[in-house]
Amino acid sequence: MVLQRPGPAATSPLVVAERDVPTPGAGELRLRVTACGVCRTDLQICEGDLAARRLPIVPGHQVVGVVDALGPGVAGWAFGDRAGVTWLAGTDGTCRFCVTGRENLCEAATFTGWDRDGGYAEAAIVRAAYALPLAAAFPDLAAAPLLCGGVIGYRALRVAGIGPTSAGARLGLYGFGASARLALQVARAWGVDAYVATRAASERARALELGAAWAGGIDERPPSALDAAVTFAPVGSVVASALRALDRGGVVAINAIHLDRVPELPYEDLWWERSIRSVANVTREDAREFLALAARIGITTDVETHPLDAANTALARLAAGRVAGTAVLVVDPAVARG
Ligand SMILES: [Zn+2]
Ligand SMILES: [Zn+2]
CATH class of the missing domain: 3.40.50.720 (NAD(P)-binding Rossmann-like Domain)
Incomplete structure (x- = not known):
């Protein structure tokens, strides 16, 4: 689901696009996306309240998927691993913010679904060092809301x-x-x-x-x-x-x-x-700490599900204040069946 031109959620700004399955580059993973949460920031990008950094763009930065291809030089990940992707898509690792534990403030940071194509899709390419392993405690639907809102x-x-x-x-x-x-x-x-x-x-x-x-x-x-x-x-x-x-x-x-x-x-x-x-963005350390804590305390998520091609409906419901909890796009129907 691609944003070509921002507009009010009621006018369905996302369009269905068919693309070739992408190939991961050096240091990247390809995920077969199973579910993706819909965040208010996605709505603000789609409506133009938050200026698009790149068009067309695939929104979505609460991505749950399974690794199905690895680019050259990837360490620590294997085919079939379950991974989560957050808003933070990459940093330079060298600026004065990155080297002092504040990568959320990196001036060269890139963001999922804003600079890089996100999870409103069947496949997503992510930098391996910014993907997060997901504990078995969270099924895919329950994990998606944790990755940004959480x-x-x-x-x-x-x-x-x-x-x-x-x-x-x-x-x-x-x-x-x-x-x-x-x-x-x-x-x-x-x-x-x-x-x-x-x-x-x-x-x-x-x-x-x-x-x-x-x-x-x-x-x-x-x-x-x-x-x-x-x-x-x-x-x-x-x-x-x-x-x-x-x-x-x-x-x-x-x-x-x-x-x-x-x-x-x-x-x-x-x-x-x-x-x-x-509060600006998140660090990978925030994500790791929160996911470990969430698993320990058995956090509860409230979700409503929509199929991927109904992403515009999910955005419109969010805009109208009708979503109780998090709307999640179900990309792999097997996920919805648990
Ligand atoms: Zn978000
Ligand atoms: Zn930096």
């Missing part, structure tokens, strides 16, 4: 100062889509109390089922001041709501690659060393 949600928690030693901390989650559902489960595993702010009553109910201490509206003040908050909703106004809910010294981490704007803020809301940080 990993970026995990990084957002860490950027907000939440980690394994944060038991008893109060964390706000603003918006309750795919990524927030996974972040909530990680936070609960660390003993953190989660306060979920979201517009939809059905999402508040799901948050409480997954162990949230409180669920309310975006502009409601949670019952306790928060030590940290992560905003997932793709609108700037939630940043102001989250900031207002913070205790002294608290951090708001913004989990969004594209926001319309952040509204003007009264300085008193930021005073007392509160801070606002964005």
Whole structure:
């Protein structure tokens, strides 16, 4: 499913294309794709909110597949291995960010489904060093939402100062889509109390089922001041709501690659060393840490499935706010049967 020209999701911007099966180059793997998650970033690229870096492009950066060809010089992978692919498609490995453990900030980074063709396809070529082995604990459908929503949600928690030693901390989650559902489960595993702010009553109910201490509206003040908050909703106004809910010294981490704007803020809301940080991309280390933790805590994913050629339907449902959890494109029908 190829994006030739961005346009509103309702106008079906993706078109079916038939291409020759690609051959992996040096250091690359070819995956036979089995499933691919649909992320809000895919929607933003397809609609043009996030400017395309290359057209035509195959979107999709939560790719699950099986290695079916190896390029020259690939080590550590074998035919038939199961692999996952994230948003981070490659880095230079040499810049001052890469050499200090911050490859997510690499100025020469490339991204799956933005610079390189992604997983809305039957085959994908990926750099072997950026593919991730997948534990047997996760069937393909359950693994797909972890590869972006899960990993970026995990990084957002860490950027907000939440980690394994944060038991008893109060964390706000603003918006309750795919990524927030996974972040909530990680936070609960660390003993953190989660306060979920979201517009939809059905999402508040799901948050409480997954162990949230409180669920309310975006502009409601949670019952306790928060030590940290992560905003997932793709609108700037939630940043102001989250900031207002913070205790002294608290951090708001913004989990969004594209926001319309952040509204003007009264300085008193930021005073007392509160801070606002964005969350940019992920590192491979984030992905490895998160996938190991997710397997250990038995994380639950909420998915709705669509066949590959219905990718436009999945995007339109996401645009309309109708997807509860993650939409996943099922490329190999055997996957849907489990
Ligand atoms: Zn994504
Ligand atoms: Zn770099």
